[in-house]
Each structure stands twice: as C-alpha cells, then as structure tokens.
Amino acid sequence: MRAFAELLDRLSLTSSRNAKLTMVRDYLRDTPDPDRGWALAALTGELSFDAVKPAFIRKAVEARMDAQLFAWSYDYVGDLAEAVSLVWPARLGANREPDLSEVIEGLKSATRAEAQGRIEAWLDALPQARERWALLKLVTGGLRVGLSARLAKQAVADLGDVPVAELEELWHALRPPYEDLFAWLEGRSEKPSSENPARFRPVMLAQAIDEAVDFAKLDPADYAAEWKWDGIRVQAAHEGGVRRLYTRTGDDISRTFPDILDALDDQGVIDGELLVIRDGKVAPFADLQQRLNRKTVDAKLMAAHPAAIRAYDLLQDGPDDTRSLPLTARRKRLEAFVARQASPRIDLSPMQPFETWADLAALRANPPAGDPQIAEGLMLKRWDAAYLAGRPKGPWFKWKRDPFLVDAVLMYAQRGHGKRSSYYSDYTFGVWIQDAMGQRSLTPVGKAYFGFTDEELLQIDKFVRDNTLERFGPVRSVRAEPHHGLVFEVAFEGLQRSTRHKSGVAMRFPRISRIRWDKPPGEADEIEALERLLVQMEGR
C-alpha cells in the first residue's frame, strides 16, 4: 500500500507528462504481482469502487475523536478524504498493514456492511496518512490524480519497450491483475492472445498542419480531402457475433448506442465520426451530448436524437485485416461495406475533390451549404498510406477552420484551482445588448480560463483585484462600463442556442485570444454579431 500511496501522491502533484510516465513505469517495475496489476487497473479506471459513502467516513472518524476538533480539521483541510486520512488515530498493531491486493480482494465480494468494517480496520492498521488517503480515494471511487488511462498504458508499454498501440490492441483481452501482460513485457512468457472478437484497434491520428511550412512540401495529388466532422471519433466493430462501439481511446460505449450497433450487419471494423443525424442532416454537437455519458438509453431518446456514424475508414473487412492496405484500397472496400449496410445509421464521409492547395483553401474558407457549414475544418490523408496506429508525421493532417472571434467585456472573475488557486483565472465575459428603451447593458455569453500567458494572468489578476465591485465567495464582479473595463478578444469554435444562458447562446471551446487593454468596453461587440453567426450556421 505504501508504494501505491506514494505513487498517487506524487502523480497528483506532478504536471510533467514525462515525469508521470517515469513514476508509473518505475512503480510497475518495482512492485510485485498482483499488487501492480491492481494498481494499474485502478489507474486506468478499470476498477472503481463506491464501497462507502462520505457520510459513513465522517461518522467513523467522529466515533474516534471529538466532533468539534474534527469539524475544525475538516474546515481547515477542505477535503473530506484528506482530512480523515490525516486525523485518523493510529491503532498500531491492531491489524496487519494490508497490501493493495488484500484491499481489492476484500472489497470485491463484500456487502456494504462488511466493506465498512474492513475499511475501518485498514484505516486503523495503515501507519501513514498518505496510505490512508490512498485507501479512501480507492474505496470512494475515482482516483483523480491527473493521469489519463492512455498515459498509464504508455507507461506499461515503456516497461516492456513495446509500442503503446500494440498494448492498446491487446488491452480489451486482458483482465486485472494482468499477470500475463507483465510476464510478456518482462520476457517471461508469450504475448497474450489478442484474438478476442470485436476488440479495439488503436486508431490513427492526424498532425495539425503548419500552413506556412507543410503545403510547400506536399503534392496535392498525393492527398485525399474530407471534412473534419464535429462529433466524436469512434470505432464500430462486429466480429464473431460480437458488436462493440469504442471511443478513440478504447473506452467501450456499446451500451449507449445500441441503435448504431444494430445497423452494423456485416462483420468488420469501421472508423468514423459519431454524430446525431436527423433527416440526413447533422445536428449540432449539443444534440450528441444528450446521448453521451449515459449508461443506458431508451427508445424515446434514440428516436429524438438518432445517432449515426459517418464512416471514413475500414480496418477490418470480414476476415481481412485491411490496415496494411493503402487508403485507395481501403476506401473502395469502405464504400462497398457502407453500401451493403444500407442504413441511415451508417453513411459515408464524402471525399472532396480538389486540384490545388488554393482550391482547398477556398473550400475551407467557404464551405458549401449543408453539413460542411458546421464541420471543424478539413482532413488530408495520403492516398498511399497504410492505417498506422498513433500519430505518424506525414500521412494524415488536420486543417482546422479559423476560429470565430468576438470582442467581449470581462464581467466576473473566479479563483482558479490547483496552481492557480491564488489567482483570479476563470473569466465570464459578456457582449452588449439593447433593451426596448434603447438602454445598453452587458449580457454574459461565455467563460474562459485559458489562452493567456502566465504574465498576462498576473496582469488580469491585478486588474480584477483593483476593479472589484462585489464578492460572491470565490467570484468577484468587476467594473465593466463603456469607458472603464477590460476587453478580451475571445476565440471560439462554434455557437449554439442555449436555454441555460441568459443571452440564449453558448460557445464551443472559448478561449482568450488577445487582451485588448487598448479597447474601451463600449466598443466591444453586441449580441447581434453572435446572432447573425448563429443564423448563418443554422441556415445551412
């Protein structure tokens, strides 16, 4: 438990990706089976308990110490698990210090009452606050130490010096505590079989194109172009009677989208964009959000928000692994495959013919009416390239549309988190709106907390402190008058109608692109500018 606790502790305070990789890799190398496997399962989100509720933990600690002293402690620390882990009175020798596998095994089959008793006994036995903290994180679900499942897998791959894609392809055939995986990575046994049907295949990713450099080196004849659709990247697999839908990181979301999997009649694996498509027309991203992050769906939701895949690649065609074929050949197979499904739930992402890069630039700047209006930009894919896992440089590029820009006025600022907890770093900004009497006021249109440098953050933080009107807990309202205030040039990727926002619009991915110290707030944009944009996007 101690090594695992130390790992969580360090991960949660480390921001460097490389340092995190080193920590996880070293932990996995130095920790014996099966502890390391359970740790890996916890880190990759494969294991999650909600064995006990916060109220139970609170009650347990108050049975051991004065409630007032605990209340002050909790108040000071601010986090229940952390406060409890620190104040928990040690009862050394009461029990043997549990190791990680003992905890996992002890909780797997336990009833709630049994789990509570065991957790109390473990807390009594663990000598370090850090270990008690790790235990509480583990048993209350969700480690949240700033490590993505993908990064954890990268560390595992580093351990055995194998490409992470190879591991990802294997991943769904493996079960914690992964003893077969570690045996293979350490050269003690054969590679575990990945031949489980409808497994996830690691996806091929695109580099962002550098307009100034790349186009001069690339021949337009070598590349296919298609729209970059504004949904989420998915992989749909049908093999050996098993159907699965995965996100691009390999999370299984089959249960959320049975409608799509039902439409996948033929055996094969499709790479494509998950969208809500209503009457042949792509719906705004907000519609797709209604379908995501749900454990189950009902017929009503599926009817109201019909999901579909806009397919752009084929990785497996019946018995054939097509990934080593060039795009030209894969595309032919894909077109035939999609046609055979004959379902509105699976359609084809059309290729955009072009002669020169200038043609393509014009297309990107002025997308034709219809779905391309809300595409995120264009994708370029080499005709002769195989489907390669990861993000190889050269075969695939994304060429994003220029962001939309608006000049908005800072209205509220909120304290940030973590490193930024001493700064006002989250900004709500607004544009001008005119009422029936011709009176102008600001209406909030969005919130952004990045896009500025550390130095600019210091300057904005000072502006907020010097121009505070009122405080509401961690939020301050800031002077925002026609001749006094701060204007941000805000960049965003899209706009949608929203009933949750007073202004009636919501921005996608807003960030601060420039700070307009020079601009009087009175000259910032009006709501009409955003409404025109909205009409333009909807009127496609």
Next chain:
Amino acid sequence: MIRPQDLLCPKPEGLYCAPGDFYIDPTRPVDRAVITHGHADHARAGHYSVLATPQTLDIMNERYGVDFAHTREAGAYGQTVTRNEVEVTLVPAGHVLGSAQAVVRWKGLTMVVSGDYKRRRDPTCPAFEPVPCDVFISEATFGLPVFRHPHDGDEIARLLKSVAQFPERSHIVGAYALGKAQRIIRLLREAGWDKTIYVHGALERLNALYERHGIDLGPLAPATTAKKADFAGAIIVAPPSAMQDRWSRRFPEPVAAFASGWMQIRARARQKGVELPLVISDHADWDELTATVEELRPGELWITHGREEALARWATLQDIPARALALVGYEDDEES
C-alpha cells in the same frame, strides 16, 4: 496567594514579567528581553538588553550585526539567572540551534514558556527537556489534529528516491534559512548522501555558524558556481522564497521540494507549485503538543500563537484549564 498572571501576562509588546521587569520574545524594542531562539519573529534587533543562550546570541549577531542590543547576557542551558527576585533558566526546546524554553520561577510558582519546540530528535540541537510546572505556555503552530508529521527519515528517503528516479533533473529543497536548512543537510548526510550539496547564498552565513558550533554539514558549494548540466542529479537547498524566483531557472528541470509542516496539506503544496512536499517541521505536531501537555500535566495551559482554539479545547476535554493568549506578531514560520 500569587496568581500566574502576576508573574507573566500578555502585553502588546509580548509576554511580560512584571516582578522581573522583562519581556519574553517581545515583538517591539524593549528595555529587557529574554529571547528563546533566533528566528526573526522571536528575536528582533533593538532591545536594550538581551538574555539568551550563547548560540542564539551568536545567531542574532550574525543576522543583525554586533550592535543588535546594548548589552547581552549569555545564559547557558540549565544555568539560572536572577532578575530582581525572579529566576530564569533556559532549557533546551529542540527547535533549532540554541533554542530554549524559558523556565520562570518566583515565590514557589513555576511557569515554562516553551518558545517554539519539537519533541523528536534533531541532529542540530539538543532535545526538548520537559520541566514540571504550574503553568505551561505552549506554542500551537501545528495545533490541529491534521498535523501529524511523519518520521523525517522517511521523508528524506522520499527525496533521495526522487533524486535517483530523475537523475537528469535537479532537486531544489525549499527550507527555512535558520535551522531547517541545516537540519535537512544533516539528515541527508545521515542518510548517506555524501555528495556536494549546493546552497543558496542566503544560507551561507548560517551554515558557517552551524559549522562553528560543531554541526558537520559536509561538502557544500554555492549554487552559482557550476554549469547548468552540473546540477543534474544534484540537491540544492534554498530559502522557500527563492524557489519561484528567477534564480531557480539556472537548474535543469528542477523538482520543487519544500520541507515544512505545512506540506501536510495537499492544497498548500499545490498552491505553491510544490511537486515533492517533504513534511519535516521544527515545530511540535499535534501528537507532540498533546503528549507534552499530558506528560507535564500543568495546572494551567496557556497558548501563545498558532491554532490555539483546537489545543485549548483538547486540554479542556482533559480537565486541564486552558487559555489562548492570542499573541500577535509571531508568524506561521516555515511559511515565509
């Protein structure tokens, strides 16, 4: 019947002894001061006369120059000095080099002013000596049950593990310039780290002073002389304020470590951008504070500064009358 407040009472300048006419750790210049230890918030310049241990006088001399007081009197540990009818004895407090508790006796009444103290072993100063007393006047910097410092050896082991894990990076350990820095260096030596430890310029004079008092710090070098690459795998000790300063840019991808009792609280570490919090403190933690009060079982507990309400409540629950003096002017040091 003499009451404790006839012997010692809080005043704006600090704790005042009327029958002996002196202050203990006054925060403003006074005629006669007894100084428990050399940290700046307890030992200020400008008093007319100062009674302190020889080590503390030496530290004040180093920090403020020879004219920090008009007259100074050295009270060695255990030696009793009389002020009017009041006997003052300085007894080890285990906080930093030269740190002392002030034991004040008058007409059969014994009051002990702990100053800042800790109970665990410190290779740079003698251990706290419990003195039975009628009134114990305790600090409470870490007077909340959340503060429970782990073994310092374990914390040093975590630092050394990180150094081994990231040999291409340097490790900057933020440590209070007086006491903490030298203790960290000593603990590293005890753990077998015999390489050169690089130190920030602000530590050099105090390091030299510790060496003069017989604390062997091993090979040290200014953190300015080497090339950037030479700092790979190195440990650098610096005052906490230097860590976020441009000063630290000379080191290769430094891992920010910080040795302080406050590092027990994750939000504190995060707020300061500390990647490797080392919970090493020169103050008593909650367990040490309560164990000390239990051991002494004083007739009354007074609390000078820190999180006094929690310690006072705990004492009351143990049937020990407790009183918070709420003295101002003492920082949550280690914070700096």
